[in-house]
Amino acid sequence: MFFTLSEEDRAILTRLEEDMWREVTRFDRTFQEQRFAADFFEFGRSGRVYTRDRIVRIDSQPIHAVLPLPNLAIRLLDQNTAQVTYNSQVDRDGIIEYGRRSSIWSRTENGWVMRFHQGTPYQP
Structure with a gap:
């Protein structure tokens, strides 16, 4: 079965994913x-596993990521589950780190929530 994503949902998911890379939103507790869904976890680009609790408690820090996110694509896995993929480019002290990224988002009665994220390093 093939599911289609509305333009409104596409815009919302794009904004939410990019908000994860903006300091003003990413480190806002609300x-x-x-x-982040209650059961959220992440396989980081570093290979570390991050739980929701650890992610939510991270102190604010500068984020120097390229926005809009390069090669962003969104596909519906089912009517209420979307996968967002893109490449990240982040400047960390003058060194550019590249990652292939994948996030799983679920539509809830309170809007879209991220359930899972994975980053894998790559060199262009």
Whole structure:
């Protein structure tokens, strides 16, 4: 079965994913509480596993990521589950780190929440 994503949902998911890379939203406690699902976890680009609790408690820090997110694509896995993929480019102390990214988002009665995220390093 093939599912289609509305332009409104596409815009919302794009904004939410990019908000994860903006300091003003990414480190806002209300944003984090609303956007990370209770069972969220991440396989980081570093290979570490991050739980929701650890992600929500991270202190604010500068984020130097390229926005809009390069090669962003969204597909519906079912009517209420979307996968967002893109490449990240982040400047960390003058060194550009590249990652292939994948996030799983679920539509809830309170809007879209991120359930899972994975980053894999690559060199262009």
